[in-house]
Amino acid sequence: MTMTGVMAEALPYPDTRAMGRAAIQTQGLTKQFGRMTALRDVGLAVPEGAIYALVGANGAGKTTLIKLLMNLLRPTEGRASVLGVASEQLRGKALNRIGYVSENQEFPEWMTVGAMLAYLRPFYPSWDRALEDQLARQFDLPLERKLKHLSRGQRMKAAMAGALAFRPALLVLDEPFAGLDPLVRDELMEGLLDRSPETTIFLSSHDLAEIESFSSHVGFLEQGRLLFSEEMAVLSGRFREVTVTLEAGSPTPPREKLPAPWLQYEATDAVVHFVHSGVGARTPEELRAQFPAARGIALEPMPLRAIFLAIAKTNRTQERSRA
Amino acid sequence: MKQVGHIFAKDARHFWPEIAVVLAVTALFAWLYPHTRMPQIQAGSGMNAAQRAVLVTALLPVSWWILIARLVHGENLVGDKQWWITKPYEWPQLLAAKVLFLFVFTGVPLLTAQVVLLARAGFGPLQSLPGQGYDLVLLAMVLAMPVMALAAATSSFGKLTLTAFGALLVTIVALVLIAWLKADVFSIAVPGPLVELLFVAAAGVIVFTYARRRVVLSRLLLAALFVAGMGLAYLSYSPTLVERKYRAGAGTLALQLTLDASRETTASLAQAGERGKRVGVSLPVTLAGLAPEDAVTLDAVQVTVKAAGGKEWQSPWEPEYLGHLRAGNSDATVYLRIDRAFLESVKATPVDMDLRFAVTQLRVSGTTQVAMAAHDFAVRELGICSPIPDLLTPSFTGITCRSPLREPPVTLVRAQWSNEPCGSGAGGGGIPGAGWTGSVATGPADLNLAAVSAAHIDLPNGIDSARANQHRSLCPGAPLNFTRYAVVQRTQYETTIPQVTVPNWNQPPVPRTAVGSGS
Numbered sequence: 001m002t003m004t005g006v007m008a009e010a011l012p013y014p015d016t017r018a019m020g021r022a023a024i025q026t027q028g029l030t031k032q033f034g035r036m037t038a039l040r041d042v043g044l045a046v047p048e049g050a051i052y053a054l055v056g057a058n059g060a061g062k063t064t065l066i067k068l069l070m071n072l073l074r075p076t077e078g079r080a081s082v083l084g085v086a087s088e089q090l091r092g093k094a095l096n097r098i099g100y101v102s103e104n105q106e107f108p109e110w111m112t113v114g115a116m117l118a119y120l121r122p123f124y125p126s127w128d129r130a131l132e133d134q135l136a137r138q139f140d141l142p143l144e145r146k147l148k149h150l151s152r153g154q155r156m157k158a159a160m161a162g163a164l165a166f167r168p169a170l171l172v173l174d175e176p177f178a179g180l181d182p183l184v185r186d187e188l189m190e191g192l193l194d195r196s197p198e199t200t201i202f203l204s205s206h207d208l209a210e211i212e213s214f215s216s217h218v219g220f221l222e223q224g225r226l227l228f229s230e231e232m233a234v235l236s237g238r239f240r241e242v243t244v245t246l247e248a249g250s251p252t253p254p255r256e257k258l259p260a261p262w263l264q265y266e267a268t269d270a271v272v273h274f275v276h277s278g279v280g281a282r283t284p285e286e287l288r289a290q291f292p293a294a295r296g297i298a299l300e301p302m303p304l305r306a307i308f309l310a311i312a313k314t315n316r317t318q319e320r321s322r323a
Numbered sequence: 324m325k326q327v328g329h330i331f332a333k334d335a336r337h338f339w340p341e342i343a344v345v346l347a348v349t350a351l352f353a354w355l356y357p358h359t360r361m362p363q364i365q366a367g368s369g370m371n372a373a374q375r376a377v378l379v380t381a382l383l384p385v386s387w388w389i390l391i392a393r394l395v396h397g398e399n400l401v402g403d404k405q406w407w408i409t410k411p412y413e414w415p416q417l418l419a420a421k422v423l424f425l426f427v428f429t430g431v432p433l434l435t436a437q438v439v440l441l442a443r444a445g446f447g448p449l450q451s452l453p454g455q456g457y458d459l460v461l462l463a464m465v466l467a468m469p470v471m472a473l474a475a476a477t478s479s480f481g482k483l484t485l486t487a488f489g490a491l492l493v494t495i496v497a498l499v500l501i502a503w504l505k506a507d508v509f510s511i512a513v514p515g516p517l518v519e520l521l522f523v524a525a526a527g528v529i530v531f532t533y534a535r536r537r538v539v540l541s542r543l544l545l546a547a548l549f550v551a552g553m554g555l556a557y558l559s560y561s562p563t564l565v566e567r568k569y570r571a572g573a574g575t576l577a578l579q580l581t582l583d584a585s586r587e588t589t590a591s592l593a594q595a596g597e598r599g600k601r602v603g604v605s606l607p608v609t610l611a612g613l614a615p616e617d618a619v620t621l622d623a624v625q626v627t628v629k630a631a632g633g634k635e636w637q638s639p640w641e642p643e644y645l646g647h648l649r650a651g652n653s654d655a656t657v658y659l660r661i662d663r664a665f666l667e668s669v670k671a672t673p674v675d676m677d678l679r680f681a682v683t684q685l686r687v688s689g690t691t692q693v694a695m696a697a698h699d700f701a702v703r704e705l706g707i708c709s710p711i712p713d714l715l716t717p718s719f720t721g722i723t724c725r726s727p728l729r730e731p732p733v734t735l736v737r738a739q740w741s742n743e744p745c746g747s748g749a750g751g752g753g754i755p756g757a758g759w760t761g762s763v764a765t766g767p768a769d770l771n772l773a774a775v776s777a778a779h780i781d782l783p784n785g786i787d788s789a790r791a792n793q794h795r796s797l798c799p800g801a802p803l804n805f806t807r808y809a810v811v812q813r814t815q816y817e818t819t820i821p822q823v824t825v826p827n828w829n830q831p832p833v834p835r836t837a838v839g840s841g842s
Contacts, residue, residue, distance in 0.1 A: 067403055070409055072403035073403060091412075091414070092411055092412065092413045093411055093413070094411070095409060095410060095411040098409070100409035102404070105404055105405075105406050106399075106404045106405050106406055107406050108406060110337060119333055122325060122326070123329075123410055123411050
């Protein structure tokens with residue numbers, strides 16, 4: 001069984017009973033643009049209160065998935081619900097509780113920051129004027145300046161203030177930190193963390209380092225497929241980099257009989273190295289059984305970046321071998 | 324409704340330059356428009372003022388175009404990156420805000436300009452408000468709605484303009500093609516409900532686009548409406564429409580039309596359309612039988628030419644240009660276009676001509692007699708008339724009349740020309756001149772930017788050919804008679820003119836407008 005196979009079995013119809021109510025749920029979500037499939041059979045569930053990071057390389061389908069969720073695109077197949085509303089019905093009042101910020105948004109550039117916030121106020125019954133003022137101070141927003149005269153970072157902060165000031169139940173962010181300097185990025189993250197867990201946050205990013213520190217859940221999109229979607233702690237606990245030191249000439253398990261959770265398996269005469277994607281309580285014992293002549297077995301925790309690279313490389317190797 | 328006012332206020336702040344342009348052009352329009360059509364104001368203004376007025380009149384729809392496009396694109400419906408589409412806009416309120424904006428910043432200024440124009444033309448503006456409202460609806464349907472529908476389905480002003488020019492080009496080509504295919508065939512306005520359905524459908528596309536933002540589908544719907552519009556244009560040439568509007572035997576019509584043997588039948592190669600394939604035949608006829616209070620308009624004619632040996636040829640319904648005929652207009656000339664090959668096949672032998680006319684019968688509904696005045700004078704149920712001053716003498720060479728909102732009903736204007744300048748004390752008056760004005764159209768208002776319909780009354784005999792083509796005069800105090808007519812029925816009149824010999828058509832062409840006296 002391949003890694004992809006494991007995920008495909010586990011994820012097409014996520015069981016949200018164990019995780020409480022889902023702020024976002026998709027089933028078999030597929031989007032085609034002509035002959036090109038941008039998103040294929042995506043099933044995920046984002047529990048309420050989570051900070052869910054959707055990661056993947058550029059072109060993996062993150063923005064397409066977000067646009068489907070926000071009813072900016074219509075799915076070719078499958079369905080999605082956002083805060084209990086079918087995504088295709090997401091308009092008008094249904095957007096009262098959802099904030100959305102995207103790096104690609106076309107803003108009303110003729111407005112000043114202050115005018116934009118003032119314009120948004122009456123649209124949201126839950127708009128919190130005190131919070132608006134607080135965000136304006138926190139983000140150091142130039143209220144009198146027109147949006148078209150703002151830097152990219154200032155514009156994102158203004159958009160974020162507009163998306164947070166009504167205390168949304170869900171905040172959807174498409175690459176909110178892309179191209180921002182570290183200071184602005186930190187300010188925005190701080191602003192976001194202040195809102196959690198009152199607000200469920202769903203954000204996309206291709207920068208793993210930036211989301212690792214504050215995401216509670218993570219999903220990984222690769223070429224339109226969701227390779228996995230789970231809690232960050234579970235993911236980190238499940239993956240270990242395994243190094244086995246052997247006596248020279250000791251037998252190693254044949255490659256065709258390697259357990260499915262072993263990824264990127266490399267073996268030399270004295271050292272075996274691989275990524276274990278299914279670490280559990282019995283893993284050390286199992287490893288000792290697999291390598292009876294081992295002089296040493298080391299299980300090292302992996303950073304998120306290394307986990308994703310292992311999964312992505314394995315997936316691509318499998319795709320190539322299938323092709 | 325909270326969003327309506329909020330979006331409206333935002334748009335008013337954002338589009339103030341465009342609003343200022345519309346208001347300025349509308350004000351200029353109210354100021355300058357009378358120079359185009361109101362001679363009493365035009366006198367002394369010169370051509371430049373008239374040209375400026377025409378320019379401003381043309382600029383008014385252009386300024387609306389820009390405003391509507393900018394307004395709709397302010398909340399662009401095309402694309403998936405717009406900031407506003409992820410905000411809790413209620414689409415009915417968004418659409419209502421846009422419509423309200425257009426009413427306030429194009430409708431109200433235009434209504435105000437019309438009130439000014441009506442007042443300047445001498446009409447009490449408040450009486451015309453309902454008609455102005457109707458006119459505004461017509462203008463909204465014909466001018467604003469298509470722009471709004473196109474703007475809703477395009478993402479920028481440039482794309483909108485290109486699309487509109489493309490659509491205009493295709494329309495022109497299609498209409499030219501239809502006109503070529505249906506050369507000289509009588510066209511008739513398609514039934515109102517079909518046209519209204521088209522506009523309701525266009526409004527439906529706008530609503531659909533705002534409600535669903537399914538722009539591709541909206542574009543397809545707009546294209547389908549465009550094709551339907553072209554279909555209606557083609558349908559307007561359908562003989563079925565003529566038969567429906569002018570029902571044979573619908574009512575009695577006292578009319579006799581016979582060939583006038585005292586005048587010559589002439590023929591020439593038809594001037595337009597299928598030149599060379601048709602022979603234009605001018606048939607002098609005499610009318611009789613019309614009641615003194617009646618008049619008729621021969622709107623169209625269909626001729627069936629029957630020759631010896633059972634040979635027969637039938638024309639489509641073709642327009643006639645005889646104007647209004649009434650008892651006392653005994654002479655008229657019916658213009659027919661007959662297939663040249665058919666006439667050549669029957670050589671110069673006499674043929675029978677079965678003529679079928681689409682006739683509008685009119686009857687006198689009222690008469691007003693006024694004395695010619697040296698200044699504006701009111702004519703009941705017609706409007707206000709003005710004398711046209713002669714530049715050299717204290718005389719008047721004609722009259723123009725203006726009406727609020729729409730053309731007046733069909734009216735026969737009769738005057739008495741004087742051979743001498745007014746005030747000269749010389750006699751020689753009493754030369755009759757009678758001309759028609761007005762239209763049979765009904766409705767509270769015509770489609771008219773200015774809400775004032777003005778027309779020069781063409782009174783024949785105004786030139787004295789016996790005296791070096793000198794102008795005759797209409798002098799103050801001379802009686803002017805305005806006889807109004809109302810439509811009694813639209814029907815068909817059939818007659819056969821036997822044994823007509825079509826003369827050699829290789830003669831200089833007979834002018835197409837050579838008709839009998841229209842008075």
